[in-house]
Amino acid sequence: MAVISVWRRRVGLPPVSVILAVTAAGVATLPLLAVLVLAVTGSGADGYLQHLASTRLPGYAANTVLVLVTAAAGAALIGTGLGWLIARTRFPGRSIFEWALALPLAMPAYIAAYGWLDLTLAAGPLGALPTVRGWWGAGVIFAVTLYPYVYLLTRDAFLRQPPHLEEAARALGRSGASAFLTIALPAARPAIAAGLALVAMEALADYGAVIHLGAPTLTVGVLRAWSGAGSLADAARLAVMIVAIALVLTTLERAGRSRARTAGQRSQPNRTALGPGAALLAIIACLTPLLLALVAPLARLAWHALHSEPARNVWNSSLNSISLAAVTACLAALFGLASAYALRSGGRFAAFPVRTAMLGYAAPGAVAAVGVLAVLGTLQSGLDRAAGGIFPVLLTGTVLALVFAYLTRFAAAAIGPCEAALGRIPPSLDEASHLAGAGPVRRFVQIHWPLASGGILAAALIVFVEVLKELPATMILRPFNFDTLAVVAHNYASDERLGQSALPALVLVALALPAMAIVARQAIAPKRIEVR
Amino acid sequence: MTRPLLSVRDARFLRGRREILSGVDLDLPQGGIVALLGPSGSGKTTLLRAIAGLERLDGGEISTPSGILDNQTAWVPPNRRGFGLVFQDGALFPHMTAVMNTAFGLNHLAGKARRDEAMIWLDRVGLAHRAHAYPHELSGGEQQRVALARALAPGPRLILLDEPFSSLDRSLRDDLRRSTAKLLAASGISALLVTHDAEEAMEMAETIILMQEGRIVQAGPPEALYARPNSRAAARLLGPANIWTGTVREGGLDSPIGHVEAPDIPDGETAHLIVRPERTRVGSGDTFTLVTRTFRGGAVDLVTFAPDGSEWCARVAPDGLPESERAGLSASPSDVVIVRD
Numbered sequence: 001m002a003v004i005s006v007w008r009r010r011v012g013l014p015p016v017s018v019i020l021a022v023t024a025a026g027v028a029t030l031p032l033l034a035v036l037v038l039a040v041t042g043s044g045a046d047g048y049l050q051h052l053a054s055t056r057l058p059g060y061a062a063n064t065v066l067v068l069v070t071a072a073a074g075a076a077l078i079g080t081g082l083g084w085l086i087a088r089t090r091f092p093g094r095s096i097f098e099w100a101l102a103l104p105l106a107m108p109a110y111i112a113a114y115g116w117l118d119l120t121l122a123a124g125p126l127g128a129l130p131t132v133r134g135w136w137g138a139g140v141i142f143a144v145t146l147y148p149y150v151y152l153l154t155r156d157a158f159l160r161q162p163p164h165l166e167e168a169a170r171a172l173g174r175s176g177a178s179a180f181l182t183i184a185l186p187a188a189r190p191a192i193a194a195g196l197a198l199v200a201m202e203a204l205a206d207y208g209a210v211i212h213l214g215a216p217t218l219t220v221g222v223l224r225a226w227s228g229a230g231s232l233a234d235a236a237r238l239a240v241m242i243v244a245i246a247l248v249l250t251t252l253e254r255a256g257r258s259r260a261r262t263a264g265q266r267s268q269p270n271r272t273a274l275g276p277g278a279a280l281l282a283i284i285a286c287l288t289p290l291l292l293a294l295v296a297p298l299a300r301l302a303w304h305a306l307h308s309e310p311a312r313n314v315w316n317s318s319l320n321s322i323s324l325a326a327v328t329a330c331l332a333a334l335f336g337l338a339s340a341y342a343l344r345s346g347g348r349f350a351a352f353p354v355r356t357a358m359l360g361y362a363a364p365g366a367v368a369a370v371g372v373l374a375v376l377g378t379l380q381s382g383l384d385r386a387a388g389g390i391f392p393v394l395l396t397g398t399v400l401a402l403v404f405a406y407l408t409r410f411a412a413a414a415i416g417p418c419e420a421a422l423g424r425i426p427p428s429l430d431e432a433s434h435l436a437g438a439g440p441v442r443r444f445v446q447i448h449w450p451l452a453s454g455g456i457l458a459a460a461l462i463v464f465v466e467v468l469k470e471l472p473a474t475m476i477l478r479p480f481n482f483d484t485l486a487v488v489a490h491n492y493a494s495d496e497r498l499g500q501s502a503l504p505a506l507v508l509v510a511l512a513l514p515a516m517a518i519v520a521r522q523a524i525a526p527k528r529i530e531v532r
Numbered sequence: 533m534t535r536p537l538l539s540v541r542d543a544r545f546l547r548g549r550r551e552i553l554s555g556v557d558l559d560l561p562q563g564g565i566v567a568l569l570g571p572s573g574s575g576k577t578t579l580l581r582a583i584a585g586l587e588r589l590d591g592g593e594i595s596t597p598s599g600i601l602d603n604q605t606a607w608v609p610p611n612r613r614g615f616g617l618v619f620q621d622g623a624l625f626p627h628m629t630a631v632m633n634t635a636f637g638l639n640h641l642a643g644k645a646r647r648d649e650a651m652i653w654l655d656r657v658g659l660a661h662r663a664h665a666y667p668h669e670l671s672g673g674e675q676q677r678v679a680l681a682r683a684l685a686p687g688p689r690l691i692l693l694d695e696p697f698s699s700l701d702r703s704l705r706d707d708l709r710r711s712t713a714k715l716l717a718a719s720g721i722s723a724l725l726v727t728h729d730a731e732e733a734m735e736m737a738e739t740i741i742l743m744q745e746g747r748i749v750q751a752g753p754p755e756a757l758y759a760r761p762n763s764r765a766a767a768r769l770l771g772p773a774n775i776w777t778g779t780v781r782e783g784g785l786d787s788p789i790g791h792v793e794a795p796d797i798p799d800g801e802t803a804h805l806i807v808r809p810e811r812t813r814v815g816s817g818d819t820f821t822l823v824t825r826t827f828r829g830g831a832v833d834l835v836t837f838a839p840d841g842s843e844w845c846a847r848v849a850p851d852g853l854p855e856s857e858r859a860g861l862s863a864s865p866s867d868v869v870i871v872r873d
Contacts, residue, residue, distance in 0.1 A: 428623035431586050436637030436686070437611040446636075450627045 017345070018353075020338030024411050025353035027335075028360030031371025031408045032243065035363075038374045039240045042233025048225065049234050056221065063135050064217040064245075067210060068200045070139020071146065075199040078143060078289055079150025080192055084184065085286070086151075087158035088166075090271040091279035097286040098155075099520040102148040104293035106516035108469040108486065109138075109145045110208025111505045114493050115297020116141060117213060118304070125300075135215040142203040144293040149202075150195030152523055153257075157191035158184065194256030197249040204245060205364030205409075207472035208490050218242050222366040223472055232373055239367040246362040298509060301502040308499025311492060317483040318507055324399070324484065325467040325511075328406040329414075333460035335407070336414030340422045354415060361412035365473035368408040372401055372477060398479055405473045410466050414459040421455025422448065458522040461515040468512050485511075535597050537562045537690060537722050538583065544591035545578055545746075552578045554746040555592070560690065565716060565723045567737035569769060572728055575746040580692050580726045584617050585610030596689075616683030616691040616721075620698060622675045624667040630654060630678045631663040637686040653681040656715060673704045680712060684719060691716070693725040697732065709736055730770045734758065742769050758808075763873050767806045774812060774844050776805045785870060788819065788838035789862050794870040803870050809833065811867035812846040817860015820844065825853070836861060 086098050116132040118124055132140065161184060169179035210217045216224075218241055225235040274282055339354040363371065425448060433443045471486045478487060485508040492501035536559035545553035552575045560566055568576045581587045583594060585601065585608065593603040600606045601613060616637075624633050635650035654660050657677040667675055676696055683691055696712075697705045713736050716723050727733050733740050734754040742749040742757065742765075750757060750766040761767035764775050778785045780803050784793045787805050789812070797803050810831075820836040832853055834846045844861055 426621065426623065428619045428621055429625060431584075431610070432617070432619065432623040432625075432682075433636070434586075435584065435610050435615070435617050436682075437639045438636070447625060 017338040017341035020335060021342040021357065022353045024335035024339055024407075024415070025356040027404065027407045028357040028363075028411055030375050031368050031405070032359065032363050033371075034374035034378070035236045035239045035243065035367060035371040038233050038236035038370075042236060042374075048229045048231055049237060052221070052225070052234075056216075060216055060218050060221045063138075063210065063215045064204065066135035067138045067142065067215055067217055068203055070136055071142035071203045072196045072200055074140060074143025075147040075150050076192060076196055078147040079195055080154050080185070080188070082147070082151045082286065082289070083154030083156075083188070084158050084180070085282055087155045088184075088271055089274050089278075089282060091274045091282045093283055093286070097283075099517065099524050100290065101151055101286060102520035102523060103513060103516055104145045104289065105148045105520075106465055106512035107145050107293050107297075107509060108208065108471070108505075108512075109141050109203075109206050110212055110471060110486075110490060110493070111301070111509060112145050112293060112297045113138070113141050113209040113212045114489075114498060114501060114505065115300040118498055119296060119300050133213045133215075138206075138210050138213045138215045139203075141209055141213070142199065142206070144289055146199040146202050147289060148520075149198040150192060153191040153195040154188050155524075157188040161187050190256040192256075194253045197253035197256065201246055201249050201253075201361070201364070204242060204249070205366070205472070207366060207475070208486070208493075212493060218245075219364055219366045219472060222370060223475060226370065226373075226476055232370060232377075235366075235370045236374065239370050242364055242367050243362055246364060246367075247359075250359070250362045294509075298506065301498075301505050304499045305502035305506055308502070311488060311500035311503050313483055313488060314485075314504050314507060317485050317488045317504060318511075320482060321468055321484040321486070321508065322511065324402060324406070325464045328403055328410065328467045329460040329464040331403065331407060332411045332414040332463040333418065333456055335411045336416075336418035336459050337422075337456055339415045340418040343419060344422055354419075358412045358415060360408045360410075363409050365405070365409060365470050366476065368405040369473035369476035372405040372408065372473075376401055376404070399482070401477045402474065402479075405477055406463075406467050406470065409470075409473070410463045413466060414463050417455050417459035417462065418452075421452035421459070424455075425451050454522055454525075458519045461519045465512045465515050465519070468508055534562055536560055538594070538596050540579070540583070540592065540594050542592040543579065543582060543589050543594065545575070545582060545587065546590045552746055553582070553589070553592075556743075556746070556748055558741065558748065558751075560722060560724060561739070563720060563722050564738045565713065565725055565736050566739045566741060567725045567727055567733035568741050568743060569727055569730060569733040570743035571769070573745075574743045576726045576728075576743045577694055579743070580617075580694055580724065583690075583724065584615055584692050585613050586617075614689045616686065616688035618676070618679050618683045618691065618693045618696045620695045622667070622679040622696075624675055624679055624682070626667050629664045629666055630659060630670065630681075633667070633678055634682045634685050637682060639686075650681075650685060653685040654678070656684075656719075657681045658711070672700050673708055676700065676708060677711075680715070684715070684721065688721060691721050691723045693723055695727055696725075698727070698729070705732075712736075734770070740770075742766050744769070759867075760869055761806060761871070763871050764804050764806065767869070767871075772809050772845060774805075774807050774809060776842055776844075777802065778805070779803075788840060788842060788844065789868075792865065792868050792870060797870065797872060801872070803872055806869045806871060807863045807867055809845040810847040811863055812844065813862050813864070814846050814848050815860045815862060818856075818858040820859050820861050822857050822859060834859075 082101055086094060086101065117137070119126045120129045120131045121127060122131070131137070165183050165187070166179045169183045170176065174182065204217070205219060207219050207223060211220050218238055222235045222238045222242065225231055225238055335357070339357060343351060343354050429447055430443060433447050438446065469486060471490055474484050474487055475490070478484070485504045489501045489505040489508065492498070538560040540556055540558040543553050543556040544551070556579060568579065570576045578587060582589050582602065588607065589602050591604070594601045601608045625636065628636070631647065631650050631654060634653050635646050638646045638649055641649055651660060651663060654663050657680055659674060659677055659681070662670060662674060667678070670678065679696070697708055700708065709732060725733070725736060738753065739751065740754050740757050741751040744765050749769070750762045757766065758770050761770065767773040767775065776787050778787060780794050780797045780799050780801050782799065783795055784791050785803060785805050789807070792805055794803055814834065819839055822834060822836050824835045826833040827850070831847045832850050834848060836844050836846065836859065838844055846861060
């Protein structure tokens with residue numbers, strides 16, 4: 001009875017959004033399923049996995065754990081500290097640092113790694129410092145490039161905490177530090193956990209930095225199984241291990257985020273003004289991560305770019321990178337918007353495909369690529385059997401496969417922001433426009449789009465930046481002779497030709513930084529549309 | 533009697549397993565304001581939303597003289613019902629100016645005519661000078677007036693008001709109530725006002741419908757409802773009341789304020805005596821113990837205890853205040869109501 005009445009009451013669901021949401025779910029989950037199936041049923045190269053298990057695999061696993069733990073510890077320290085500083089204190093430049101501190105997300109970890117390794121080699125300008133390499137070096141690089149995930153979420157959490165909590169603790173005789181440790185910090189714990197899960201996911205997905213710094217993780221193993229041993233099934237078996245870790249991290253992130261969200265409304269921030277000495281320290285604290293993540297490695301690369309032969313094919317690979325990133329960003333935003341709509345209008349019936357699509361985020365690039373190869377390979381052989389080979393290499397080894405893999409991973413990244421953007425529009429506005437006779441099209445054009453376009457644009461830009469930075473999936477799936485900036489930079493760097501690697505790396509960051517700046521400014525803007 | 537503007541018959545609404553409306557019957561007359569009064573969770577907002585067409589009933593029927601709006605087989609979408617709705621939060625479109633908001637529903641007009649009509653309505657709510665302000669630049673009261681203009685501009689047959697004044701401060705609220713009532717009377721549009729504020733309902737409405745737990749408890753003009761509640765729940769909804777429970781003996785209740793006739797209730801049954809504090813007279817005597825006196829400007833509220841331990845409140849003029857800590861309470865038989873539930 002109740003079910004029927006719910007069905008009946010579900011009025012005016014635009015079917016397009018549900019179709020797109022289901023497509024997004026398929027795009028996101030098919031490769032993951034294919035990886036699982038392949039891992040269980042596929043026949044690998046003879047004895048490769050056994051050989052690997054007795055030689056390299058323990059090292060991969062150990063590196064993965066060490067790198068993730070180091071990255072998480074560093075990011076927790078930097079991100080939480082800065083989050084609190086920005087949310088709770090006032091000092092010159094605070095409002096600029098508020099968004100600028102998110103900018104390191106535009107910096108691919110591998111580019112930071114190129115710069116830092118070169119700076120700290122014995123012959124480099126900072127040779128006196130310990131050389132940034134190995135698991136701790138990779139961990140530190142991830143900490144300084146990925147801490148913004150923790151920073152953004154904890155800043156939000158600190159803003160949501162009623163300022164009176166800490167004041168009450170002070171009034172009860174606690175010192176400022178004690179009030180922070182016993183009141184503010186525990187309340188922000190879910191947000192910190194969610195941010196750290198994102199940091200760990202990104203570090204787990206990385207290929208370029210860990211291989212450059214000589215700390216190969218499981219992701220490197222996947223690529224080697226595929227490119228070295230040529231065994232997709234063995235790559236899939238390694239990929240399953242990564243997915244297992246990633247799923248644990250996603251669950252952690254989801255749980256943290258939902259608890260963080262219930263922790264109260266954002267109140268009018270009540271910021272302590274810092275004295276001149278403390279303000280100077282705060283400014284230094286804010287500048288340091290920017291210096292470490294962006295300025296130092298980019299300056300080193302710029303110096304190299306000026307002092308060596310420029311790389312060839314930078315122009316072509318820029319165009320490739322931009323068009324791939326733009327196409328994927330638009331498709332992801334479309335999927336994200338459709339999913340958000342399906343959730344808004346379809347209730348529980350639409351939630352399933354959308355939540356399924358979110359799973360795609362648990363597929364690091366290398367895993368997504370292996371999955372896409374498996375899916376497309378199956379399709380291709382089916383096509384060949386049916387049509388007698390008149391569609392040679394139609395699917396694998398094409399740009400289509402690349403976009404597919406990117407969407408598997410990044411469509412999920414667009415769903416969240418789109419959902420948030422639409423979710424901020426109070427349902428009473430929809431009802432008011434409905435009563436005034438506006439149909440779904442007019443409602444979208446006149447109400448939803450003007451109010452949510454900022455968030456939807458941000459969603460597209462997040463995907464744009466992520467695709468620009470993406471390396472392992474591109475390495476596996478790119479068509480022959482098709483280069484992106486990331487691939488060119490990586491190939492030169494792995495040939496120890498940092499001079500040639502520098503220019504494509506700089507162009508990549510130059511493209512990503514403005515996009516990230518827009519996203520960052522959007523992310524720190526007040527979240528609620530004030531109806532009253 | 534003329535045909536009602538809108539009829540609701542046996543309306544049922546479920547949210548999950550919970551019954552929000554359990555068989556509501558309601559007739560809205562042509563013209564005038566009807567108030568739907570009840571505590572939060574009584575289903576009054578759901579009923580309003582069902583009438584607006586924002587929720588669909590799980591059973592029962594909503595109809596107008598021109599046809600059925602909602603039953604198991606028929607359904608008219610909200611935009612074809614010709615009703616206006618003012619939301620509790622105003623629901624002004626934040627990216628549109630006051631005049632754009634007001635013009636939003638004027639779909640039959642275009643261009644200058646549309647703008648002019650919107651301006652006329654803004655003028656009627658006294659906000660022509662704020663036409664180009666965005667909602668966040670308007671005060672709470674101004675926003676609610678724009679919301680009212682937006683709902684009235686398309687010329688609805690009925691306007692539904694969902695606690696439109698509840699988020700405003702007191703003085704502003706009184707002001708806006710009066711101007712709204714005046715505007716509605718002038719434009720001849722019928723209104724259904726949902727509120728949990730008894731004072732607001734009594735001030736604005738010609739008819740009050742009391743709702744509790746998804747049912748209508750009592751309906752009628754404010755004076756009759758206030759003076760002759762048909763149950764303890766109805767009495768409490770409209771204001772403070774002394775309620776005393778006892779068993780009927782010899783055709784009446786022997787209460788601390790005296791023997792009160794209860795001719796319709798057989799002996800031995802439990803019944804409840806209801807009398808409003810301002811109808812409770814304080815005289816000489818020593819059966820009641822005075823506990824607190826609260827000065828309220830024109831009157832003083834007394835709380836007293838009867839010999840049986842029951843609490844009785846009385847509102848008296850300051851000059852009629854007893855000197856001692858003991859007093860006698862009574863009430864005229866015409867001010868006392870006896871109910872069975």
